[in-house]
Amino acid sequence: MNISEKVRPAAAVAAGGILYSFLNLIPIVGWIIPGATAAITIKKNPKTGFQAGVSAGLIGFAASTYILFAFGLFTEVANTALKLLIVWFYLLWHASAIFFSGCGGALASGIKLLEDHPLISPFKSFAGNEGSKYVVCKRCGRGNQEQSGSCENCGEEVHERGV
Numbered sequence: 001m002n003i004s005e006k007v008r009p010a011a012a013v014a015a016g017g018i019l020y021s022f023l024n025l026i027p028i029v030g031w032i033i034p035g036a037t038a039a040i041t042i043k044k045n046p047k048t049g050f051q052a053g054v055s056a057g058l059i060g061f062a063a064s065t066y067i068l069f070a071f072g073l074f075t076e077v078a079n080t081a082l083k084l085l086i087v088w089f090y091l092l093w094h095a096s097a098i099f100f101s102g103c104g105g106a107l108a109s110g111i112k113l114l115e116d117h118p119l120i121s122p123f124k125s126f127a128g129n130e131g132s133k134y135v136v137c138k139r140c141g142r143g144n145q146e147q148s149g150s151c152e153n154c155g156e157e158v159h160e161r162g163v
């Protein structure tokens with residue numbers, strides 16, 4: 001594991017958070033995209049994808065809330081009952097959005113895993129997509145590019161078949 005592999009998840013989640021802070025205004029689609037973007041960048045299993053999506057959502061939520069407070073949009077409302085209603089709606093909206101962001105992350109990394117599945121990846125390399133052979137990891141079964149040296153998923157050393 002090198003430094004870029006440690007920085008990439010943090011950068012991916014931060015980027016997802018920025019996306020979330022404005023995309024959360026669009027229900028469903030805008031909620032799924034931030035998590036999916038973070039998960040695709042991290043390229044891990046669906047569980048990590050879900051966590052990445054939720055983390056991106058939480059960062060975006062914190063940023064959105066900060067902006068709302070900075071512009072005084074909460075304190076502008078004088079009616080207490082209305083204020084309470086708005087706060088509840090706001091929290092419910094973001095709880096849904098954060099959950100969908102997590103699902104988007106899980107879904108995206110699931111699709112990414114499927115794409116790299118040993119049953120599918122040989123066809124990809126056969127089609128000349130990457131122009132290199134794939135080696136299936138002995139530990140976790142992930143298809144890796146032959147020259148990569150270590151498994152992208154678990155870090156196990158991968159070598160050419162039969163070596």
Ligand SMILES: [Zn+2]
Nearest residue numbers: 137140151154
């Ligand atoms: Zn592996």
